[in-house]
Amino acid sequence: MSATFQWCESNGVGETETRDISNVNFGNVDSPNIVPASHPINVGENSFCKYIRGLFTGDFTTISNIKFWKSSGDLKTGETIKASAYGDYSAPSADDTGDSEIPTTEETALLVLAEELESNGEISNESSSSGYTAYIRLQNQTTISTPAGSANQKEFTISYDEL
Amino acid sequence: MPLFRVIFTDNSQHLGGNLSKQNWVTIPNDKKIKALLYNLPTGDHLCLEGYSKYYLEVEVSYSIMSNGSSNFNGFTKTHLTVKRNNQYLKYSIDLKTSAIEVKVLSETQVNELKLNPIYWRRGV
Numbered sequence: 497m498s499a500t501f502q503w504c505e506s507n508g509v510g511e512t513e514t515r516d517i518s519n520v521n522f523g524n525v526d527s528p529n530i531v532p533a534s535h536p537i538n539v540g541e542n543s544f545c546k547y548i549r550g551l552f553t554g555d556f557t558t559i560s561n562i563k564f565w566k567s568s569g570d571l572k573t574g575e576t577i578k579a580s581a582y583g584d585y586s587a588p589s590a591d592d593t594g595d596s597e598i599p600t601t602e603e604t605a606l607l608v609l610a611e612e613l614e615s616n617g618e619i620s621n622e623s624s625s626s627g628y629t630a631y632i633r634l635q636n637q638t639t640i641s642t643p644a645g646s647a648n649q650k651e652f653t654i655s656y657d658e659l
Numbered sequence: 660m661p662l663f664r665v666i667f668t669d670n671s672q673h674l675g676g677n678l679s680k681q682n683w684v685t686i687p688n689d690k691k692i693k694a695l696l697y698n699l700p701t702g703d704h705l706c707l708e709g710y711s712k713y714y715l716e717v718e719v720s721y722s723i724m725s726n727g728s729s730n731f732n733g734f735t736k737t738h739l740t741v742k743r744n745n746q747y748l749k750y751s752i753d754l755k756t757s758a759i760e761v762k763v764l765s766e767t768q769v770n771e772l773k774l775n776p777i778y779w780r781r782g783v
Contacts, residue, residue, distance in 0.1 A: 501721050501731075503721070519723065519725060560775070561773060567722060647725070650725045652722060655721075657718050657719075659717070
């Protein structure tokens with residue numbers, strides 16, 4: 497068997513984790529699995545940032561070389577998605593995260609470390625039966641030039657090497 | 660078909676498993692690998708022979724959407740990293756297109772791959 501992977505999102509001041517989230521819809525609320533029509537981002541404003549991470553469980557030996565990038569989905573005028581893959585969790589807000597624009601190719605992808613580093617930076621199943629990646633922080637930012645209406649669908653991909 | 664076949668210097672063999680359970684870590688480390696035959700998606704073999712160290716990994720990817728749902732993309736590549744005469748080669752086999760990419764890596768670049776030292780397997 498190979499590792500079982502789940503996307504997880506953390507929310508709230510006290511950090512409530514939701515495992516096996518079904519999407520990373522951005523909105524004007526700190527919540528997982530947002531329905532965008534119910535929580536739209538006003539033009540010129542930012543979404544609440546999202547803290548997501550990967551959870552590996554099951555039968556694996558090591559996980560390494562974890563990369564994250566936006567693999568598809570066009571941005572509208574004045575729209576950007578900011579991302580970082582380091583740092584601790586803090587309660588999500590709509591303040592500008594100050595992160596860089598998300599990479600859009602595997603070659604330029606963010607390198608994501610394990611939450612608890614083993615001696616050489618991998619996630620190992622030797623000491624425990626599960627492991628998290630570090631947090632990946634995402635935020636959708638708009639400007640006054642961003643057209644009103646639904647944003648395009650975007651796809652985010654994480655890849656890793658497994659043994 | 661097993662993912663790979665290892666032939667040791669004593670001519671005994673070890674069979675690989677599949678992409679989910681590769682049987683790599685069960686390769687005995689007290690034997691020296693004479694040759695590693697990797698079964699390519701095309702049905703041919705990639706024969707790596709005469710190297711001093713071998714390391715195998717599979718690459719997996721998952722996607723998640725905004726305005727959509729997450730989906731498993733599956734196994735995308737197999738990576739075989741080998742060492743000979745202080746030179747490392749990394750063979751990356753694309754499991755969809757069968758394309759093989761070979762990169763020459765420095766010791767520093769190999770260190771950046773974060774390969775676990777205990778899962779290298781010995782060659783000649």
